[in-house]
Amino acid sequence: MRDSQKIKDCLIDDFYNEKKDKNINAENECKEFKGKLNLYQEKLNLLNEDIFEFDINTLSIIEKAECIKKNKKYKREFILFILIAFFILSLYALAILKFGAKFLIISQGIVLIALPWTIIPFSMIRRKESEI
Amino acid sequence: MCLTIKGVNRVLNERELIEEAKSGNKSALNNLLKDNLNILKGYVIKMTGSIYASQDIVQDTMLKAVLNIKKFRPEAKFSTWLIKIATNVYRDYMRKNRNYEVIDETLEDKKQNVEDLAISNYEYKEIMNIILKLPSEKRAAFILKHYYGYKYEEIAQILNCPVGTVRSRIHYAVEFIINELERKEII
Numbered sequence: 261m262r263d264s265q266k267i268k269d270c271l272i273d274d275f276y277n278e279k280k281d282k283n284i285n286a287e288n289e290c291k292e293f294k295g296k297l298n299l300y301q302e303k304l305n306l307l308n309e310d311i312f313e314f315d316i317n318t319l320s321i322i323e324k325a326e327c328i329k330k331n332k333k334y335k336r337e338f339i340l341f342i343l344i345a346f347f348i349l350s351l352y353a354l355a356i357l358k359f360g361a362k363f364l365i366i367s368q369g370i371v372l373i374a375l376p377w378t379i380i381p382f383s384m385i386r387r388k389e390s391e392i
Numbered sequence: 393m394c395l396t397i398k399g400v401n402r403v404l405n406e407r408e409l410i411e412e413a414k415s416g417n418k419s420a421l422n423n424l425l426k427d428n429l430n431i432l433k434g435y436v437i438k439m440t441g442s443i444y445a446s447q448d449i450v451q452d453t454m455l456k457a458v459l460n461i462k463k464f465r466p467e468a469k470f471s472t473w474l475i476k477i478a479t480n481v482y483r484d485y486m487r488k489n490r491n492y493e494v495i496d497e498t499l500e501d502k503k504q505n506v507e508d509l510a511i512s513n514y515e516y517k518e519i520m521n522i523i524l525k526l527p528s529e530k531r532a533a534f535i536l537k538h539y540y541g542y543k544y545e546e547i548a549q550i551l552n553c554p555v556g557t558v559r560s561r562i563h564y565a566v567e568f569i570i571n572e573l574e575r576k577e578i579i
Contacts, residue, residue, distance in 0.1 A: 272566050273559075276537055278544060299579040300570050304538060306516050307438060307523075314447045316433075318425040321451060322418055325458035 268293055275301075406470055413461055421461065425454055428471045431540070435475055438535045439482055441524045449485055453478040468549075472542075476550045479532055486528065515578055522572040526565055533558050534565035 271290060273279060275297050356364050404412065404420070406427070412420030432453060436446045456477050457464075464473055523531060532551060536542045544562075548555045573579045 268567065269559075269563050272563050275566075276562070278559075296570050296574075296579065297566075300566070300573060303515060303519060303573060303578055304569070306512060306519055308434075308539070309516075314433075314443060316429060316447070316450055316454065318422050318429070318454065319418075321425070321454045322421055322458055325455055328455075328459060 271297065407466055410461075410464065410466055410470060414464070421458060424470060425457070428474050431471045432474050432478055434539065435535060436478055436482065438520075438523065438539065439478075439528070439531060441520050445485060445489070449478060449481050452481045452485070456481065472546065472550060475536070475540075479550060482528070482532075518576055518578060519569075519573075522569055522576075525572070526568060529553075530561040530565045530568075533561040534569075537562050 267290065271293050275294075352367075355367075404423075406424070409420045409424045409427075413424050429450075432450055433446065436449045436453070437443075440446050440449065453474060457474055460477075464470070523534070526534065529551065533547050536547045536550060537544075542550070544555050544558045547558045547562075551558065570579070
């Protein structure tokens with residue numbers, strides 16, 4: 261029984277061009293099983309015929325993927341924005357607690373004066389980069 | 393595959409198409425998907441035996457492939473990578489949709505004899521049913537070997553299992569199919 265199974269295994273490997281065992285001695289069993297394998301091959305070829313067609317629009321899939329990528333990017337950026345904002349506000353709150361309300365007034369003054377001078381050149385550089 | 397890059401028409405091989413697709417060239421990506429669509433469709437149809445399930449799985453597979461194109465390493469063929477994704481998508485699909493409708497289409501009238509056509513239709517459905525009776529892991533290994541000629545090692549990589557397991561799954565599948573074909577008097 262075990263030998264018979266071994267022979268079948270070797271014949272299947274041989275049928276599929278995998279490594280071959282040359283010590284197969286049971287000629288009759290070989291012939292019978294090989295015959296079955298050939299018939300089976302013939303019948304299974306039927307499934308190679310396409311009996312139906314369905315359309316897949318690859319371009320729409322690519323566009324859908326682009327949308328998903330954009331949404332993921334927006335989500336990531338939003339979470340990053342929230343985290344950074346939380347971090348800055350926490351630092352600000354800690355500084356106010358440590359240095360008092362005066363710190364709030366001085367820092368607001370600095371921000372109001374300095375922010376336009378940093379944002380305007382930065383946005384101009386970015387605009388030029390995007391134009392290129 | 394003919395593709396225009398910076399105004400120059402030239403034939404690109406698969407590796408070049410992949411590089412172009414990775415760098416964001418939609419046309420290259422589209423061509424790559426179209427080139428491999430038939431292989432993917434054939435595999436999924438044989439795995440599911442259902443037109444609707446196949447359509448869903450092929451679409452999901454392609455979507456995942458597009459989303460993860462940058463992770464693709466060109467050591468393997470693109471079609472092999474697609475089949476690997478399709479196998480995972482198929483598993484997820486089966487978890488969510490346990491009952492789905494199996495193919496009830498018929499072969500087209502390519503043969504002259506009506507009797508031959510009727511026999512072929514019957515045999516097609518029976519063979520599909522026999523393959524669908526196999527457990528999905530064995531079915532996948534068998535389809536990849538029989539219809540796509542992958543080596544045991546390649547199938548082991550696609551299905552994430554040892555080579556010995558692949559070999560035994562294929563042997564089981566072949567013997568099961570032969571026994572069923574004999575039982576149904578098809579061979």
